[in-house]
Amino acid sequence: MLVTAMLAQTFAGQWESYKLETADPAGGIIMPDFDLDDFVQELRAAARQDEPVKKVRELMTEAFRDPAAIRAAMPEFENDDEILFEDDSVSIWFVRFMPGLHVPPHDHQTTATIGVYEGAEDNHFYLREPGRLVHKGTRRVEPGDVIALKPDGIHSVEAAGGQVTCGIHVYLAALTKIERSLFDWESGVARRYTDENYDAMKRVCT
Numbered sequence: 158m159l160v161t162a163m164l165a166q167t168f169a170g171q172w173e174s175y176k177l178e179t180a181d182p183a184g185g186i187i188m189p190d191f192d193l194d195d196f197v198q199e200l201r202a203a204a205r206q207d208e209p210v211k212k213v214r215e216l217m218t219e220a221f222r223d224p225a226a227i228r229a230a231m232p233e234f235e236n237d238d239e240i241l242f243e244d245d246s247v248s249i250w251f252v253r254f255m256p257g258l259h260v261p262p263h264d265h266q267t268t269a270t271i272g273v274y275e276g277a278e279d280n281h282f283y284l285r286e287p288g289r290l291v292h293k294g295t296r297r298v299e300p301g302d303v304i305a306l307k308p309d310g311i312h313s314v315e316a317a318g319g320q321v322t323c324g325i326h327v328y329l330a331a332l333t334k335i336e337r338s339l340f341d342w343e344s345g346v347a348r349r350y351t352d353e354n355y356d357a358m359k360r361v362c363t
């Protein structure tokens with residue numbers, strides 16, 4: 158089996174991008190099955206190991222090399238956000254971005270590992286400077302891609318190309334319990350990440 162890994166590290170080391178290509182010697186792509194329950198259990202185990210960031214990244218990268226298998230196995234969730242599992246070591250979310258919504262800049266205060274299996278999401282990355290929020294780059298995350306944001310990484314997210322985007326997001330903590338921030342689009346002033354502030358800061362294009 159030939160395994161080729163690609164890794165790109167970007168500005169200030171705030172986020173990383175991974176793609177794992179696996180092929181057999183005959184040149185045929187191996188198409189593993191995907192089972193959501195099994196994957197959740199594997200992620201839970203990875204989060205409890207030494208080097209959980211690396212272990213989760215490896216699992217995500219391996220799984221998302223076949224986004225079609227994930228798409229075929231995922232339930233049709235009613236809500237755009239569904240917590241698949243959460244304890245103090247890991248939060249595993251289904252996340253859907255609808256076209257026209259731009260999620261405001263925010264951090265996670267823990268490592269966030271994001272994989273997309275349908276559509277594509279544009280991740281815009283920022284750094285705070287005195288009195289302003291500076292856009293540093295954009296990464297389109299497409300089916301098969303996995304990116305990881307460091308705890309202090311700031312991003313905003315929107316569905317790309319007018320298509321619904323679906324993915325699995327893994328956070329190495331209980332995300333619902335974390336005190337984290339939203340950041341003003343212009344000034345970079347931090348506000349508590351609450352539903353009220355989120356609704357006030359989100360951008361909706363009609």
Ligand SMILES: [Fe+2]
Binds near residue numbers: 312
């Ligand atoms: Fe995020």
